[in-house]
Amino acid sequence: MTEEPLSGGNNALEVVRVGDTVRRARDSNAAFAARLLNHLESAGYPYAPRHLGVDERGRDVLGYIPGATTDHPSQRAPGAYARGGRMLSELHEATAGHALAAGRECVLHGDPGPFNTIFRDGLPAAFIDWSSCRPGDRLDDLAYMAWTWCVQARGDVPIAEQARHLRELRDGYGGGEAERLLEAMVRRQGHIVEAETANAADPGLPPARRRHARAAVAWAASDREIVCRQWPLLLSALRPAGS
Structure with missing residues (x-):
């Protein structure tokens, strides 16, 4: 065939x-x-x-799962962020306490960005590319998803819209303490900056891989700058009204 x-x-x-x-x-x-x-x-x-x-x-x-990935909020329908959060939560619940979790909280997807999510009619339908799955802590997966789905320096997305999407995804997941989530997002961004900076400088890697590493550093660093600069607004969006 x-x-x-x-x-x-x-x-x-x-x-x-x-x-x-x-x-x-x-x-x-x-x-x-x-x-x-x-x-x-x-x-x-x-x-x-x-x-x-x-x-x-x-x-x-x-x-095969029909559909397409997305890279901008304009490609996602109302309810997409909450549904994505529920999908991740159900994965964690389905693996909590299982032998595959190896004594950790659950099994993580490991890379649940919108680039690894199939959408149909603007709504997430399935996670793909499970090559990074591993035992771990729920917050690591949630933080990476919250960052890659909701925060982006490119694409001219108003920060208020990014904050609203962050709240929708976190609430769809079922909650999560606001400050710990933001701290975990910054940690994940920092890990990528550190690892990909090393890859970009590694002469043993192919040129294409080093170009990818430089792009990844720029991506993670620019999004981290948004989270740090807009911390009060994002924190307010994640906290209950009046708190």
């Missing part, structure tokens, strides 16, 4: 569509991700692709 290259996710590995399936090159976390996806299917979690096995070329075979 014809193989159609897919783009839109935050993934550097080969990903192609073959009929109603997606074939994805395996990486070091592929076995864990497959176990997680099988567990989520058995638990009735509807926001992830099914893992269908490994093909003759050693690639993971996943169920």
Whole structure:
């Protein structure tokens, strides 16, 4: 059958569509991700692709989920942020206490940005690219999602709109202490700046990977500057009225 290259996710590995399936090159976390996806299917979690096995070329075979990723609020419908927060919360609930969580709070998606979320009619339908899934603490996943969905230096999004989306996503998730969430967002941004700065300076990496690293540093640093500069406004948006 014809193989159609897919783009839109935050993934550097080969990903192609073959009929109603997606074939994805395996990486070091592929076995864990497959176990997680099988567990989520058995638990009735509807926001992830099914893992269908490994093909003759050693690639993971996943169920194809129609839709598209987004990179601007104008591409998302009312209710998208709250629904995205609920999707993440249900993932954490479905894995809390499971052996895959390895004694941590739950299993994280690890990279639940809008670039790894399939949308249909402006509403999130599923998370894709589970290569970063791992045991961890809920706040790390929520903070990364809150940042990448709601805060952006590019795109001319008014800060009041960004703050409103942040509140909608956090409330959709089911809550989270305002200051701890903002602090966790800044930590995630800082980790990316630090790691990708090192990658950008690594002569052993291919030029394309180093260009990606420089772009990632600029992205995370500019969004971190927004969070720090607009901290009082974002904190107010996350706190109950009158507090």
